[in-house]
Amino acid sequence: MIITKIEPQKNKDRVNIYIDDKFAFGITKEIQYKYNLAENMEIDEKYIEKVLIEEEQSKCNNFALRFLGYRQRSEKEIVDRLQKKGFKPYIIDNTLDYLKDYGLINDLEFARSFMRDKIHINKHGPKRIRYDLYKKGISQAIIDKVLDEDDGEYDRALKLAQKKLPSYREDNRAARYRKLGGFLQRRGYSADCIYRVLNKLIK
Incomplete structure (x- = not known):
């Protein structure tokens, strides 16, 4: 098989490769130069396969970088997104290694x-945060570690409850106790914290 033509695409960073006068595939110029692809070059199936794997790897890496460009992601979020795009498992594994080498995946910092x-934004308590981190694929050890670093649960719950309590002023004590407790529970605060807040605010 002979590369009979190499033509630029509209995207100046890519080219089309023709083999035996038929379009074969498109690749980046970077990969073209890496594999020394040139017109009139003889090429076999194994070499083509290597080139196409490299192209697929490049696509996967670049897609992951764009995905990370919007905000920080957990490793599971990245894997799920790449799987959804149809990349093969070994390609995804290589991309994860690539991202980790550059410090772009760090579940602890995430x-x-x-x-x-x-x-600070959602005013959630630790139980809600634990559940949300679990859904993001964060390990139990990391979840425990970051939650142990937070010692402000009671103060946040108290401020949140103080702000919410006036909306229950028409209710009797039992109703205020129940409604405020339910509100804090839905925000993810612990039972012990809720008990302390309720006993302080509702006499």
């Missing part, structure tokens, strides 16, 4: 950042 956002 979990810390996620917890900060949920605390």
